[in-house]
Amino acid sequence: MKIQTQRQPGETSPWAVLSWLLIAITAYWLLPWTALEYGLGDFTAEEWVDALGWKQVRSTLVLPILLTLMIPLAWLRISAKISGGLWAVVPGLALGALLIGFTATETSMGLGATVIAICLAALFAVGMAELGFQRGDTFIAGAVIFVIFMVSVFIFFPVGEIFNNVLFDKAGIFSPFQFFRIITSFGVGRVIGNTLVLAFSVGLATTLFGLAFALYAVRATTRIRYLIKVFYILPIITPPFVVGMSLILIFGRAGMINDGLMYLLGPAGLLIPEGSPGLFERSGYIYGFLGIFLAQTLSLTPISYMVISGMLASVNPAMEEASLTMRASRWATMWHVTLPLIRPGIANAFLLGMISSAADFGNPLVLGGEYDVLSTEIYFSIAGAQLDFARAAALGIILLVLSLSIFYIQNKWIGKKSYVTVTGVETAGNVTPLPRGLQRGLTLFVVIWFFLVGLLYFSIFLGGFVKQWGADYTLTLSHHLELWSKGLESGAWPSFLNSMSYALLAAPLTTLVGVLIAYILTRKTFYGRGIIDFGTVLIFAIPGTVIGVAYILAFNTAPIELTGTAAILIITMAIRAMPVGIRGGMSALSQISTSLEEASLLQRAGSLRTIRSVLLPLLKSTIVSSMAYSFIRSMTTVSAVIFLATAGTDVATTYILSRVESGDTGVAVAYGSVLIFTMLVFTLLVQFTMGRARTDKQVKTI
């Protein structure tokens, strides 16, 4: 009998191992080991050569020698234990030594060292697979290690740095009381209170309005309900602070409302007798709680609407019909049957509203006035000449904890409480109509709402074409000309092109990692998965401002120095957009039966081939839409990038905000409307082509 007690040495071909080794060795000899003084955008040949490994530190020569010596070992297959041990231990230790070396000497990693680190991680994955990790599947082992590596470097490490900054003082001495000193210092309590009050009110308002819209869209029998479709597009394409800006145009000191009231009731107003002082003075009531509340409610209600309407649409009408046949009125049915059934959706919408309000940065920045909240306070701790990193970090921790706890409640409590089972069976088109009075009230509400929203967007559009909003409404093209006709080197073009190119690079990156994470979360269980689970929770829950602070703290110094580069902005955009990819990937993957992949494995296809031939074709539309929405999100994001954008890496949103700050409202609004318009066209194009593609060949998954 032939006896094989050992696992066969892995499926990794020696050629794959060889190529990783060769890339690492080549990177050592050709690429800068330490970071170049002025980055990869600007260097001399001399600087490049100086930065090579053996020029910098002689002892690093050990690395290429070691790797060269390992080449023949790629073909050595004694037993899985020995070769696995070899490849796991040697590259693993080398990687550890490399990272520790850079950290200890406070040197910044160059491109070469980064490439080598990646190769070492890949070789480590080979070794782990040989040892049986992921059942010996090298590709999956590599993917898992890659994701853990990414999450550690770009989530855990920066978040850790926040805590590090608060718990250790500038001299590096452990000082836990610093945190308490900061959070008990003057003003912090008020900021936290403000944030909570705002989040709670916005949560309530968006839930109530979201419910109203959901009832109307799903149940009303009028045509107007089709208007609500706009809700699926507006929040996606609108940068978060634009609603705030438009509120200023309408309600601001120089806004239409103030103007109107002045005209009627101000000194020398139409309704005021000559000579009397007037009943009205221009007022800044919109700056502060009221303004932020309005802006957030307007921009977050669509999200709450989507959550609630999704749940409402899946309520089986038979239950309501059963209630109606038992002589319950429509009102009673709504109260005793429908609303209780969608209660989890309502709670979910409320919590989402709270999280989003607390995390929102753009609107409080534009409208805040005296009303300071955590997200802006974090920014102002660092911005300008303040540079109080400890304070920013401490406030960041509070915001993070706040949003993590809401997220936790949302998952643990609501996740398990859904009474509505989504069967996928189309229920017959007959829905239970609304009580008549309710429908009338809702119609009025919806019409007013859309009138207001229309007014807001119109004012943004118009604002870009008038000389000076509030003072001189002469039509002009000067704002747009200033932005777009001064060549590619000045005006809006540099930031616009930066935004475009960063977002274009971030979209595939975030989709790749997002779908990979979704794949691991839906398909794999293994020891250590908790790391990825927790990383994902953080990716979902972490507010943008916290990411911003964390990245500033983590990537401003050795060993990974990225601030000021385009790379950090691309990575930030990718992290901020990642929930899109993860969520899309998870919902698509959970609809694809695992037996398809298993059938492929049994046909001798390896896991990489299975993913390529079976999963990718089925995930095509998910991947395309995830890329598209990641792109849009990256174009409109502001909260994290505002910390990281510099003069050379300005993006559209940060440029607009800087113009708002310097009082050029006209220019800012002009740019904003172009941005919205571009995104709108892009979204419609994507939806159109996707719609076409879908009718080409209906792919059903069993």
Next chain:
Amino acid sequence: MSDASIKIVLNNVSKHFGKVRALDAVDIAFAPGTLTTLLGPSGCGKTTLLRLVSGLEPVSSGEIWFGDENVTNLSATRRDVGMVFQSYALFPHMTVEQNVGYGLRILRTKPDDISKRVQEVLEMVAMDGFQRRYPDELSGGQQQRVAVARAMVLRPKVLLFDEPLSNIDSKLRRSMRDDIRRLQQASGITSIYVTHDQAEALAVSDEIIIMRNGSIEQQGPPQALYHRPRTTFVANFIGESNVVDAELTGEGTHRQIVFGDARVDVTAGMPIADRKGPIKLSLRPEVLEIRPFENTSSSPMLHGVIVQRAYMGPVIEYTIKTRIGALFTRGPASASQFKESDEISIHIQPENIIIIPENSKA
């Protein structure tokens, strides 16, 4: 059986999912070229066993052998196993031809050879001509045939079926199961077949394995399981059965089995050795013969009252209340002389009484 047929052996195989013991130290041998059915209640570990054999799931402990090769640590990709899934698992984005030829493409077969081989297996399952269709353009039964073709196209060492017919309506099921049986016998590939349906199991199998709570209750050819169930569980699971309590009395050559009014002499060959006291019997419905009430105690005879009577077309089902409990039987519909609450007698041929050898205290 062809020369390539191999024996599959599971040595002391266990599988846990966290705290759940899905399989508990099972030892099984599947003879070369046979079709063995796994039968048992939901959750007893049938699918788990199949997935361990396929390599889709790793064992927690124990060994799996294909012939003289230990495959325990081989991944599914390298085990040489074909599988038909309950959901068919046809790739929705590929045509029938691409689905069936998938494995051949992976093995870099020449395109001409691929289409030849694909046509060959499609002919075997009577699906030639459907090459260009997509799975969602096929009926359930047709999809199922394509799935069988795909599982067989690489001439695997082992074929696995996980409830392949459970999504097909009952008329079609009968012809499909005969087709599967025919294909399996022609190919001689050692096969394992999971089903819920005991009639299907009896019809297609060389051997049946009855499973319960992650272990093997009994393994044997269908007749053996039907006529000599070793446990009450098996007696109840295969065919219909009235399991009743009985008593062993007497000494030496005068030993008798007593149940209700009936007494049967113990003969050599009955699997009771020299046990005494309570035992369990299985009385299949077809061996209970109903007669009008007779007040004799000659042959083994039970007395009872008909409590329920259900017309089933060709037969009538009766439930009869006796001193040893309610018994279930059938009579021909033509001779429907018995009504509810009639007093009747039940005759049983002694050789038709099945003695369940398990320790009845267990």
